[in-house]
Amino acid sequence: MDITVNILLTIATAATPLLIAAIGELVVERSGVLNLGVEGMMIMGAVGGFGAGYLTGSPWIGLLAAIIVGALFSLLFAVMTLSLATNQVATGLSLTLLGLGLSGMIGTSFVGQPGVRLPNLDIPGISSIPVVGRLIFGQDPVFYISIALTAAVMWFLFKTRTGLTLRSIGDSHTSAHALGIKVIRYRYLSVIFGGACAGLAGGHLSLVYTPQWVENMSAGRGWIALALVVFASWRPWRVLAGAYIFGAVWIGQLHAQAFGIPVPSQFLSSLPYLATIVVLVLISRNKRLTMMNTPASLGQPFVPDR
Amino acid sequence: MGGTVSANHDGANLLEVRGLTKIFGTLTACNHIDLNIARGEIHALLGENGAGKSTLVKMLFGSLEPNAGEIFWDGMPVKITSPGVAKKLGIGMVFQHFSLFEALTAAENIALSLNDGSPISTIAAKARALSFSYGLPLDPESLVGDLSVGERQRIEIIRCLLQTPQLIILDEPTSVLTPQEADKLFETLERLRSEGKSILYISHRLEEVKRICDHATVLRHGKVVGHCNPRQETAASLARMMVGSEVKAVVRAPAEGIDTAPALLEIRGLTRKPATPFAIPLKNINLAVRAGEVIGIAGVAGNGQGEFFESVSGEVLQQDAGSVRIRGKDAGGLSITGRRLMGAAFVPEERLGHGAAPRMKLSENLLLSRHATDGKAFVGSGGMVKNGAVYSAAQRIITAMDVRKSAPDPEAAALSGGNLQKFIVGRELDRKPSVMVVNQPTWGVDAGAAAHIRQALIELARSGSAVLVISQDLDELFELSDAIAVMHNGELSTPLPIAEATFEKVGLLMGGAEPGHAEHSLEVA
Numbered sequence: 001m002d003i004t005v006n007i008l009l010t011i012a013t014a015a016t017p018l019l020i021a022a023i024g025e026l027v028v029e030r031s032g033v034l035n036l037g038v039e040g041m042m043i044m045g046a047v048g049g050f051g052a053g054y055l056t057g058s059p060w061i062g063l064l065a066a067i068i069v070g071a072l073f074s075l076l077f078a079v080m081t082l083s084l085a086t087n088q089v090a091t092g093l094s095l096t097l098l099g100l101g102l103s104g105m106i107g108t109s110f111v112g113q114p115g116v117r118l119p120n121l122d123i124p125g126i127s128s129i130p131v132v133g134r135l136i137f138g139q140d141p142v143f144y145i146s147i148a149l150t151a152a153v154m155w156f157l158f159k160t161r162t163g164l165t166l167r168s169i170g171d172s173h174t175s176a177h178a179l180g181i182k183v184i185r186y187r188y189l190s191v192i193f194g195g196a197c198a199g200l201a202g203g204h205l206s207l208v209y210t211p212q213w214v215e216n217m218s219a220g221r222g223w224i225a226l227a228l229v230v231f232a233s234w235r236p237w238r239v240l241a242g243a244y245i246f247g248a249v250w251i252g253q254l255h256a257q258a259f260g261i262p263v264p265s266q267f268l269s270s271l272p273y274l275a276t277i278v279v280l281v282l283i284s285r286n287k288r289l290t291m292m293n294t295p296a297s298l299g300q301p302f303v304p305d306r
Numbered sequence: 307m308g309g310t311v312s313a314n315h316d317g318a319n320l321l322e323v324r325g326l327t328k329i330f331g332t333l334t335a336c337n338h339i340d341l342n343i344a345r346g347e348i349h350a351l352l353g354e355n356g357a358g359k360s361t362l363v364k365m366l367f368g369s370l371e372p373n374a375g376e377i378f379w380d381g382m383p384v385k386i387t388s389p390g391v392a393k394k395l396g397i398g399m400v401f402q403h404f405s406l407f408e409a410l411t412a413a414e415n416i417a418l419s420l421n422d423g424s425p426i427s428t429i430a431a432k433a434r435a436l437s438f439s440y441g442l443p444l445d446p447e448s449l450v451g452d453l454s455v456g457e458r459q460r461i462e463i464i465r466c467l468l469q470t471p472q473l474i475i476l477d478e479p480t481s482v483l484t485p486q487e488a489d490k491l492f493e494t495l496e497r498l499r500s501e502g503k504s505i506l507y508i509s510h511r512l513e514e515v516k517r518i519c520d521h522a523t524v525l526r527h528g529k530v531v532g533h534c535n536p537r538q539e540t541a542a543s544l545a546r547m548m549v550g551s552e553v554k555a556v557v558r559a560p561a562e563g564i565d566t567a568p569a570l571l572e573i574r575g576l577t578r579k580p581a582t583p584f585a586i587p588l589k590n591i592n593l594a595v596r597a598g599e600v601i602g603i604a605g606v607a608g609n610g611q612g613e614f615f616e617s618v619s620g621e622v623l624q625q626d627a628g629s630v631r632i633r634g635k636d637a638g639g640l641s642i643t644g645r646r647l648m649g650a651a652f653v654p655e656e657r658l659g660h661g662a663a664p665r666m667k668l669s670e671n672l673l674l675s676r677h678a679t680d681g682k683a684f685v686g687s688g689g690m691v692k693n694g695a696v697y698s699a700a701q702r703i704i705t706a707m708d709v710r711k712s713a714p715d716p717e718a719a720a721l722s723g724g725n726l727q728k729f730i731v732g733r734e735l736d737r738k739p740s741v742m743v744v745n746q747p748t749w750g751v752d753a754g755a756a757a758h759i760r761q762a763l764i765e766l767a768r769s770g771s772a773v774l775v776i777s778q779d780l781d782e783l784f785e786l787s788d789a790i791a792v793m794h795n796g797e798l799s800t801p802l803p804i805a806e807a808t809f810e811k812v813g814l815l816m817g818g819a820e821p822g823h824a825e826h827s828l829e830v831a
Contacts, residue, residue, distance in 0.1 A: 161417065161423060164410070164414055164417065164418060165418060167409075167410070168407045168410060168414075168415075168418050171407040171408065171409045171410065172405075172406075172407050172408070174405070175405040175406060175407055176407075176418075177369070178369055178389065178401065178405035179389055179405060179418060179419045180368065180388050180389030180390035180391075180392075180393065181418070291409070291451065292409045292449065292451075293409070294409070296408065296409065
């Protein structure tokens, strides 16, 4: 029983950064902007979060710093693509390359230093209830943030007028502009929200998952988050499902490798990607729903004519 | 009632424009425009494509910033810096190129332009009630992407009316309505006028302008060339003011020997299941278009014309290869290119995005549609494109169709609607196709350009080709066609020879009056 609970907990820990980064990118893409810099913003959040936590000794200050660093880093992308109308793909890729390099440089002195870890939630008497207590009331704070964030984004996008406006911009920025909607302002705020989420995801890596600084510790999670958004056809609950499927198969294959199952380890390592794609493709078979949910102006620069 | 409620001359004007100027690079789109709109009048804005009507209207709605000039609203100077400001003042707009979101429902589209926080369901109920009271039925839950052009325009009109504006700007509002629907719109406009609202009405249909408008301002090449009372003018005199010279009437030479001519395009028992939940199924359509004749297909928007065009052009393939026959051979299983190679040519409804790639040059658009049929002329050995040949062919079409443009080889999106349409039709005519199928050939196109396109289609037919024109513009079909068939709810009536056809007969068929056409498609669930 204890082993099962432990496995479930590690799955949640593995899925949380993917979920947070993907939910942030989902909002960005729903507004019609394609930011391929998730990996870069995430690693900057990781190094910023670790640094602030290490220097102040407070993991909470570290987490806050991760969010701010991610948001500031995305602001660079926003200025380039929204105000200067540069190509979003190229700018996003360079953001990732810049983030990977910059974080390595900033983090040189952090390598090998002991980090601080965000404590798990502990409600006396409740968190110690077997199974349920630990799963529901005993996880790290970022786990709860990720679930709340997903619910909040779902509510925001599909139940509020501002969310409707955001989706309309993603569908057609020219129509939105003709109606007097402030396209650029909405996109700025979306991109910064996405950056803050990616930063938070990075902070989770260096303050919860493995509380230390290792160069390139995001290890491609930003790219997985990007793929999750597309395969989930821009719908929040599917992003959640995708992140947890990925996390589950990831942890499962690690255990399988440890048990020494006679299957090539390369194949096992590729399983999480394969499983996530298959499941998400199967649930997105409805072409009509996919058509409705794909932001039609995704990746197109917008220059209002005045 | 039109005569009894006329412009109110005693009060100040609702809107006054003084010396409004807009310059794009070297082009002065609007040159010191003066315009006065009184309370409770319907004011027509007339002009050819590229005369500056759209630019002027965009400045009034805050989408464009004027370089010079003043705007007075209710006697007070105002700066309309954004559409939001325009809406707050009380200016509403129905766009020609729709400003709708395809992935959203009609109700959501309407909600986006209203600034109140009321829930979508309330807005949907209001929109439904308003749409029925004005005779423009609308299902607020339907997805815009599934709707026809005519239905989309209804959303635009309802959206504008829900904002209860003082001044309503309508850009070519009737071009996609049936005569009966247009009559309803005119009733609506007259009702709004009697409520003291003002309307700025842009149209190329001069009879319509004469019928409902109190004043007209005529633009030519970015300048105001005249003010008049359209009721005291004739359609010919209005056209002359717009164009600056006489507009040639379309001449339809008598068709000879059509009865014995071979059918070049045959549709036999064409049936198609609906592709999406909102699409119209096609039911056993039969039609033959002979060499030398023009057949028109009339119908209210959204009765299967789009589906029919897709099936005939090969955008959608048929299972029964014999259901579409071109020059006596089965073509139902062939792609668009396959059908083009058999001598057919197609012009789809939407100019931008369907008929032409907006961000590509005219010569590139020419190559895109004709690289297969004119492979020898345009593509050299080794698959290299002969840019020179393509460019000169594009220039040939531009000259033949009198396409007005700002650069030698501009992007398609840089042309005004009418000029782009002339190019797209000209691109097909240039091949001298033996079968030509055109959907909405002159939608949103002014009198001069429309006459040019129609004359070219008639001449193509008289030179021995079969021409099929799908249109919602009845004036156009009566001008062009040797026979008119009506599409209603996915069924096609037998063609009425033009000598027997009247507006009333065709209008009744469009409403589904013929036995077997009993269901009424305008009913909304």
